[in-house]
Amino acid sequence: MSAETVAVVVVTFNRADLLGRMLDGLAAQTTPPDAVYVVDNASSDHTREVLAHHHGKGLPLRVTHSPDNLGGAGGFHLGLREAYAGGFDRIWLMDDDVVPAPDCLEVLLGQDEACLMAVREDTSGRLVEKSATRFDLDNPLAIKPKTGMVETEYGTRTAMPARVALENVAFEGFMLRREVVTAVGLPDARFFIFYDDVDFALRARRAGYRIWGVRDAVLVRQLDFDQQHDLGSWKGFYMYRNLFVVHFRYGSNPAVRLKPWLIALLVVLLSPVRGGRGEARNVLRALRSARTLRELPESSAPPS
Structure with missing residues (x-):
């Protein structure tokens, strides 16, 4: 294969020290990236100083300081759009709390596939890859559509085959060829997180x-996964709303597309004994909002 150019897209918000470690990891790659696009989501910590330090060390940074916090979704939308416009052959999406092993980029570039995912572990070496091996949008009784993931299916990295087919990913080590953006467009910034x-x-x-x-x-994750978000908080709204959008858009049958209504009903009925009024309000707001997001916006359509 001829050499392909690769740009990294990083989204960060108020995690300057973690960002610094991640950028150190990019600088140490055996195959260095051609460009590193960083979208700073209006950070108020010392993120600018960290970026200036790494720029001075020769990392090919291209930084956008957003005046507003666009969320992860908006940040990746913006960064991927800029990297695509830059004409790079491959684009590697990266969060600010992971550190790639020195040969991680080299290994990915050795795979002649359009969509690839690095496999995450924690700082002790334990496999923590939560990308889905099965994401069920066919069965209306599957309350949680992720019914299988790498971590639970294999347990350890050594038990994995060289490649594992995935049905969804995280924007935390996901690599795609530019043809994918040409075909399917950009992330939907309205998801926020x-x-x-x-x-x-x-x-x-x-x-x-x-x-x-x-x-x-x-890919080494610097922080523990924390999926136990308060469903009565602002994050709970986005978790419910965006889960409902996925069902409305991609449910394979009417029963699956009706599942958000059932989930909302159950949450409201059970709210006195579990999430309280905050969660009930969130799920009802989420259902109303999700109904307006059934279609992909023009801003996420494939570039012309």
């Missing part, structure tokens, strides 16, 4: 692309 990566992966798979988790592409 949660499920924007799932939505994009579903669109890619519907366009005929396979997604592979690459065992030997190691």
